[in-house]
Amino acid sequence: MAMPTAQDLEGRVKAACRIAEEAAALGLRYFRDGASLAVTAKGVQDVVSNADRDIEALVRGRLAAQFPGDAFFGEESGRGDGADPAAGVWVVDPIDGTDNFVRGIAGWCVSIAFVVGREVEIGVICDPLAGELYLARRGIGATLNGVPLKPRRVGGFRDGIVGMGYSLRRPPEPTLKVFAGLLAAQGMYQRTGSGALMIAYVASGRYIGYYEAHINAWDCLAGVALVREAGGWTSDFLAGDGLHSGNALAAAAPGLEDAMRRLTGLD
Structure with missing residues (x-):
């Protein structure tokens, strides 16, 4: 599969933002209805819920429908098959901050990145409780809710x-x-x-x-x-x-x- 062009990447940026917001909205519904959560342990201090799995399935399905040639690597479902990671791989955490999420604590988000080779071309983070959507596009810049990010210079x-x-x-x-x-x-x-x-x-x-x-x-x-x-x-x-x-x-x-x-x- 050929490397994605600038136009290809722009289409992925728009899709990643839409999908992250849809996934975060689903997460918010689970978060507000704690009785719907089923939580199991993956290891010491490492839990997973049905919300994690359902949100990742949503993200994976949306991306596969729009970009069937892209690879996928998710926290809950692992690596996808039949795609060329060198041509682009989506790296997804459906709920980063699951410990917070399952306890009704703020401090969780949906995280989606698109990596080509050794470059992170796209990064999207959606925090629905704060109403914040972060977006980065390599070589173009980073924004928070559409406003460019320019952190101040610090000395120590x-x-x-x-x-x-x-x-x-x-x-x-x-x-x-x-x-x-x-x-x-x-x-x-x-x-x-x-x-x-x-x-x-x-x-x-x-x-x-x-x-x-x-x-x-x-x-x-x-x-x-x-x-x-x-x-x-x-x-x-x-x-x-x-x-x-x-x-x-x-x-x-x-x-x-x-x-x-x-x-x-x-x-």
Whole structure:
């Protein structure tokens, strides 16, 4: 299959926004009717609900109908068959922040990214509770509800809040080292429960940085696109087999790139 053209990508941008909003609306209906949720454990501190599965099925079905030649990689259904990932793969988290979602807590979203080769061409994050739609298109820019994102330049960790994630897939030592370094630099941190939203907050200027020792592609690639297109920096998440196996990730607002590299050891 041929690589998508600029026109092809524009069609995918519009479709991704529509589908993300439709998926988020479905999520909101489940969220407001907690009695309809059926929750099971996938592992330690890792749950899934029928809402996750239903929303991913909706997104996957819509994308397959419009772009049958594209590959698909979702948190709940894994890799699709019969498509060429090198020509474009959709990377989808139907509900990022499921722990929040199933407990009736704000801080969850729908995340959709489109990756071609080693480039994140499109990133869309929809937070229906906040009424926010983030969009990034490589080489064109990033927006929040249609308004361009331009986070302010910062001089150090004292200038704002760093989002921190933690995964049981890695030992605690790397996270504790970064945490100690951040506090020593008089920085402050938050963990909201949604990696996708915390990374989007770096793009919007609400946070000045983000770190997680291991994060999956569906949790972060839309956010990576947003930060880069807003003028910030992220580490090379797609290095090695980051797409399918996950990787460490750091992100920084303009001006904080070198300090974040030193703090996390990531490039």
